[in-house]
Amino acid sequence: NAGVMQNPRHLVRRRGQEARLRCSPMKGHSHVYWYRQLPEEGLKFMVYLQKENIIDESGMPKERFSAEFPKEGPSILRIQQVVRGDSAAYFCASSPTSGGRSPPDTQYFGPGTRLTVL
């Protein structure tokens, strides 16, 4: 059973370019979460998506960042006009059922995409 897959694993962009990060959840999982790990920091929640729905984007920067999880295909985290401060590791996680359950479903993490902005 393949785990959460993310690609690319490493991405280098120049300031002003666009970055697209992809996440394929585990088979049977329809809930995706994106987290960002800045250098020497813990992971911070960005956004929670279900198929074709953004449930909670309270952790997303207000500008330049967007996320989607279409009916078919992977979830995409898109960063427009990247700046050096966007350099970080971006992790995707997935869970099988609603993220609002109590107790919550375990989130399974992918290997991350390490974005470097030159």
Place this chain on the structure above:
Amino acid sequence: AQSVTQPDIHITVSEGASLELRCNYSYGATPYLFWYVQSPGQGLQLLLKYFSGDTLVQGIKGFEAEFKRSQSSFNLRKPSVHWSDAAEYFCAENSGGSNYKLTFGKGTLLTVNP
């Protein structure tokens, strides 16, 4: 706002020695607590979790953690460390109205000396 504190940024132990990694959480009600491990260049792997019940939980790779409400702590332990345990360890909680938001500590980097 919820917060998770891992007081030790870096810990070095000798192989075969015991290990305890500290974690303090801030949420007052029943927290859901997790320990994840991140090996270099890898994603996060769940070691163990606590939701309720027995305050001593067993995880994979010989790890265990004890929930102590009086101390707001969820410390991770292992009786005998192996060189392959060298990694970064993250404590996280998932609580309050948004059960899907994991709040992570800043991590503890574990170095194992031969």
